[in-house]
Amino acid sequence: MNAITVPKPATPRILSSGIVVVRWERDHYEYLLLRAYNYWDFPKGMVEAHESPLEAAIREVEEETTLTGLRFRWGDVYRETHPYNQGRKVARYYIAEAVNPEVGLPDNPELGRPEHSEFRWVDRAETWTLLTPRVRAILEWTDNIIARPTRRR
Secondary structure, eight states: OOOOOOOOOOOOOEEEEEEEEEEEETTEEEEEEEEETTEEEOSEEEOOTTSOHHHHHHHHHHHHHOOOOOBOTTTTOOEEOOOBTTTTEEEEEEEEEOSSOOOOOOEETTTTEESOSEEEEEOHHHHHHHSOHHHHHHHHHHHHHHTSOOOOO
16 A cells, blocks of 8 residues: 655744844944844844835834834845744845944833843954854845945935
8 A cells, every 4th residue: 555645734934034234334344233142143023914024124123223214225135044943934134224323222012121132233254253154144145235336325
């Protein structure tokens, strides 16, 4: 008797959306990183049902850092990570420049405390050392995008 293999239904993909926030510092870009526990990442969070991934990314940056008025000098290009969290989750990142680099870590109303315990503006070399390999792939992609000539907006 032949066994019939029934494929398991695909687990719905959870999409998290964030922004690689940069600022120009004299002669190089610095990157905004947030720390939760011992894990550093760019600002990001879950996409809600009523919003696009880009809208979610902008909202998450404001909620987590108080930054507003980001400039999307490189357009709305994005890159997604490889699946993580047992293959159920993917993070999508856009790139934007901070107009005002003053960061705050406000309390999350659901947690009663900030989501992150620390932020840093760091150069490319330090960014690389702080990120996990999954997020380093986003940094490498960002390098290629911001190295391209752009029109000042």
